[in-house]
Amino acid sequence: MDSAKHAGDVAVAVSRAFGVDVMFTLSGGHVFPLYDGAVHENMRILDVRHEQSAVFAAEATARLTRKPGLAVLTAGPGVTNGVSGVATAHFNGSPVVVMGGRAPLSRWGSGALQELDHPPLLEPITKRSFTAASAESVAQDVATAFRTALAPHRGPVFLDFYMDHLFAQAPEPPAEALTPQDAGADGSREPDSDALAHIARLLAEAERPVLVLGSDVWMDRAEQAAREFAEEYRLPVILNGQGRGILPSGHELLVTRARGTAFGQADLVIVAGAPLDFRLGYGWFGGKEGTPLARVVHLVDAPSQIATHIQPAGAAAGDLTLVFRGLATACAAAGVSPKRYAPWLTRLAEAAAAARAGDAELLASAADPIHPMRIYGELNKVLADDAVVIGDGGDFVSYAGKYVEPERPGCWLDPGPYGCLGTGLGYAIAARLARPSSQVVLLLGDGAAGFSLMDVDTLVRHDLPVVMICGNNGMWGLEKHPMQLLYGYDVAAELRQGTRYDQVVTALGGGGELVTSPDEIGPALRRAFDSGVPYLVNVVTDPAIAYPRNTTGV
Template sequence: MTGGRLVGKILAKYGVKNLHTLCGGHIMEIYEGCADYGVRVVDYRHEQAAVFAADAAGRVSGIPGVAAVTAGPGVMNGVTGVANAWRAQSPLILIGGQAPTFLRGKGALQELDHVSVLKPITKWAVQVPDVSSIPDYLSRAFRAAMDGVPGPVYIEIPMDILFSPSEDISALEYSFTRPRASEKTVQEILSAIRRSQKPVIIMGSQIAWSSFKDKVKDIVDKLGIPVFLNGLARGCLGKEHPLLFRFCRKQALANADLVILAGVPLDFRLDYGRQIRDEAFLVRLDLDPEELRRNREGNISEVCDPLSALAGVAERFDNSNRFEKWVDELKSYEDVRRRNSYQEASQDKIPINPLRLCRDLADFIDSIGEKVIIVGDGGDIVGSAAYFLKPTHLGGWLDPGPLGTLGVGAPFAIGAKLEKPDHEVFVLFGDGAFGFNAFEYDTAVRLEIPFVGVIGLDGAWTQIKRAQVPMYGRAIATDLAYTRYDKVVEALGGYGEYVENPSDIIPALSRALEFSRKNKKPSCVNVRIGETEFRKGSISM
């Protein structure tokens, strides 16, 4: 037994199925432990991709995803993935290599103070001091990643510690807690709902980590309050629900007299709280105490599992359809926007309207069934598609989160598929986003990990270009080529198809999915699209 083999043994004990990595001499002893104890070692073409994949694995599986990268450039290449998990509140363990302790400060290969770099964007960043401390530090790392607000942890293990002989020590148990809402808060929210005529609930990613997540539909049904979802909460009410709205959030917040934010930050997505009218009674429920003080204080605020509060209220509240008039009012807004969107999405023109691609992709995915995971990796095309795509379950929608990181697509798909092999995985790429980690198609081909990628090929960084032209009268650094990315995927061993006619979208998707299922390899449908004004003025700062 060595330190590295002990790491593999402990990861297996904690239920980790896959170690996401790019090989390096500092960490290769960990691979031996993983191989011995049944943890699959999944090797990528870039450390950033390995960390992205571990992020997705954590979101889909419910336990921290784990990546291991070598020292120096290996850790630094993974920093963006850690930062993304930090902003997305995603549980992640990054194990970093380091030069041997006896060479510290002597200029060893790839020696760098990684801990200082990672501290601001992790819940805990630490170097393991000796081989006997590995079980303790790993248990503390897993607890930190899951306790309270989920998030990333960086644990560094120098090379000499990984290769040192070790006793065959058992893994330590770890536990974590998340506070439940107080009875006082439950009663105050109950009173606010009883006074309200036009309440709205917005649920965010923290719903996915709640001990009440399996009861969310019952909670919403009992409350009878219109609901909007963002982040990882998308899918928690299934494809359709009479109280789930997608197209009229601004109108709802402009007219609501009560707004309940359940694990939702008042960040750029809600215009820092300005979308909520000043007179509205605001309830803020969040695991992060800092968030409750940001931008606008709530009339009721508590650090808690947000669903625990709503579950407590639902037990005591009989809505008796009392908000039916308000629901109907929102449905009228919803129906107008949906009708206009689907009307534009029905166009047969060439180049293909982006909304047509979004609609056809949504229809095709809907036809497959419930076991589907959708990944969004792009700006404008993903923002448009979010109105059409209908995730069916928690973990059925994966996007980077509020950091807005591009390049998560293929890594997220790989990480998700490995955790849920019985699910079909689709990625919607912007053509700009595709370029970041396109070579992870090579990873998926080599390791036989199937998924279907769909590219909205508009030859531009459209979300930025659309803002540039009216502001400056010209576009700089926002034009791309209409590249045959499908040919790139073919060259890597996957299936590629190029689509220019809207009538060919669904048949191409069908052929791509059939190939991926049959050959256990990824596919790519590269769709040439034109322009739409659907998201005009949507750039966020």
């Protein structure tokens, strides 16, 4: 690199070294040198219509590719508009670097345009939030940001640059800034062998174990080791988050559809790569039909992730591939026998099969108004094994979580435990770039559509075909039905049923259609996949149907 290049060139060159191919952004003058650097480094610039979509796209890139994502936000409102995306990355453990512009140091304190001290705002939801000290420090600061984001437990890092520093000349980055280091290369991610031996003894004593595989199993590249461990010891498996697809639909050990029975009657639950949060009943399992509470084992990618609100019966932290392989060795030494679990596995497999059989009628429902489950019955007929399915919504997307079972890992995206609506268009943009030959399907509630549908313009401008399906029941279903139950009335929960979200998409240059008859869902989906453009199938569904759920997540 020519030593006369500016700091924006240096920042992009270091980002390139860490595997970044795309910069997600919304144009702003404070960050022009980063754009100039992207042009010089032949990095793709993908500009969106709202900064939240830029951060969501960077986060989805990280989750799909397991490489860092990069979002660049201009100063002030550019940064604050991206905060929900950063928070989502924080809760999902996604390695995202968000670079922000900043008013010039030479004018700091005098009321420059969009002058705001961003790092204190981002500090609670990032692994680190800081300002580059000078043009000369940019290379090391950017390298530090990426290394911090990538080190388990992964997460977002925010780094902003004074505008005058970013335009200034900067020295060529040193070699160490251009050489990513593998986290754990020093052996720090080796799991404790005594902890694994203890967990193996718990398995030897158990009669009704369940193995839960969550997002960090995928993010830590441990999906193969996890599957091999489950298959070797014949453990019933429930998949969570991006763990979905580690066992394909129909696998004999996959009992996600018997989740209630499994969690209610288990005597040992091993949760790997997922927090013991509301989605997993906060770690309280068993206790149903006269059984005692289950012992809980927590397997995580870093010690900081071990649950503290309960006392696990066992825990291990480290490279999750090493955790599963070490646990398999420890189980062999402890005399764990897969035959011990056979009656339990049979019971759960039968319960899962019964649940699927019970679903068949509604998945093929001819009810008019349309039952939401009919949409998923039709969608499952046309999904390819490598399809990326994205959920952005409440009740409508909850059905997808139950009835869409990915065939491969890394093919499912939802907002995660933060539950932020509006992720969908950013996620879809990233998915189309990351998986150019795969189907990309975005499932939208009509409420969620209101947050980011304008970014269909981004899909159109950048020629990114995506199939969007909107479940249009004319309400905020997650709020309306509970309010009716609690108070006998509801407020602030109504939308207009039949709103032509499809016409919004066509006005922006895509395609779409309104579906009001159940028999038209399948043909409309086929037209959408065949269209080769961003296409929204707007399905008017029965507003009386509410997704059944309880407060524990079990």
